[in-house]
Amino acid sequence: MSEFPKIPDSWDRFGNRFSRWLGRTVLKAWGWKVEGEIPDIPKAMFTVAPHTSNWDFPIGLMVMFAMDFKVYWMGKHTLFSWPFNGIMTKWGGIPVYRHAPKGLAEQIADRFKAHETMLVAIAPEGTRKKVGHLKSGFLRIAKAANVPVFRVTIDYKTKTVRFLDLFYPTDSVEKDAQECYEFFGQYQGKIPSNY
Template sequence: MAGKNPLSGDRPKPSPRRGVTASVWRQVCALTLAAAGWKLEGDWPDAPKAVLVAAPHTSNWDGLWMLAAAGFYRAKLRWMGKQSLVDNPLGWLVRWLGCVPVDRKAATDMVEQMAEAFAQSDRLILAVAPEGTRAATDSWKSGFYRIAMGAEVPLLITILDYGTRTIRVGGLFQPTGDYERDLPLIKAYYVGAKGRHASQFSVSENP
């Protein structure tokens, strides 16, 4: 999707987050992205809840750039982490940084736990890497899709393209429940995009 770079002065559609803190953080994120040579394309949609499809994901740096992009759009980005990350004296800080804990010992699985987290939140944008790993893989995991279906929320398509140094907000995608039909439509947004380690990202059909 072509468009002006919001970092160059064009104002994107902001999320409802307001106030001095949000404005200062937005400027910090803008400076961080600009200093690293990143451009932004697209408006952040007016959706209080969504599963953000975070791809390509081939490096630990990807999370930093996505957090900065979300901060620029005044959006709070959340991510899944092990329960042990919050079961300690600094757990409050980890939660504040965006962690939504997953208890792998619980009777309910990840999808059910995330659906419950969405149900208990007024606003929740949960970032999930569909590849499920930073290593090279020819297939995408279905977890991101199943979470969206279980929580009855849309997918928010974002493309972290190192080839053009552009983070694109592709908009919302409403899953139909037919994963085999929807997956090629979702992957089409990522054709031509390159990860930081280009050989480790693929949008080929799942085997």
Template sequence: MKKLIGKLLLKIVGWRIVLEGDAQTLNRCILVVAPHTSNAEYLLGNLAYWALDKPLKIIIKDQHTKAWYGPVVKALGGIGIDRSQKNDLVNFVVDEFKKEDFSLVITPEGTRSRVPKWRKGFYHMALAAKVPIVVAAGDFKDKIIYLGYKISVEDLETRTYEDIMREMEEYYRKITPKYPEKWNPKIY
């Protein structure tokens, strides 16, 4: 049912999905979503994953999973984290990947505001969990959701962080965010 809903809603709002790799990669990966200038990226990404019938999770403040609407947030893939406590998110994510396969959405900017550089957690999570990084983006100019560009586990283990970040920075040059003034294309 989600697959049908995802396809229908994307068609209604005029967006399309461009898959840039093997759809099977979306079953188990760290999904880096950028630019993150609006909550619209999450909604569009969720619809894309529904349309492709792929498992998706997102780490979110636990206040959203504990609220009256918490069951809905959890059903949409929300994993609640108490952000007032020090959490070992890397090992938490490794343990989650031991339980099941899914794409874990990470927005390395950490906010919808302009930032000087990305946080590195997504990189360390992918290395520790031995899963690829898959790059995703919503291009608001052309109404395209790009999914599937993969940085393999082998690349993560043999290339430097800087090399990988340069590759990702180059990738995102083609993307027009919803609010360009909130996006810093220099990500590292």
């Protein structure tokens, strides 16, 4: 476990010996490493960026397997179609319907409030395509749930998943989104031009 950051004892565990072995083996085979310090907090909004490729998901999943912690994640609803619905849900997936986003922040905030320990991951761009800014949903969720944003990056330049820092949203959503956009800009997604 020394090659991975230590996770808090209070965090929910995920998987078993096989899934830990699988995650570590795959990450090593792909040449990825994991760095950073993880604060001992019971709830957080994991914000993972830049998100420019479908490869971000399996890398993130392997990190969850390797480190043995449960993180819920939001993904496009089409990921949850048969025959993958059951496994995606078991792995912590929460389907997002892009054509009906109203109330999503409140729904996720309610989930946070109903649990003593909960981690939720989101790609703040909301898409792998170039948008030139971050959507504000992750900030609205964090603010409504009164939880910090835990900034995480999948940096393809160094092949490193980094657990970075905690960001506490202010009352200025636009300013916070721009600050986070600039912060993540120092890291490189798989397709840099899409950030």
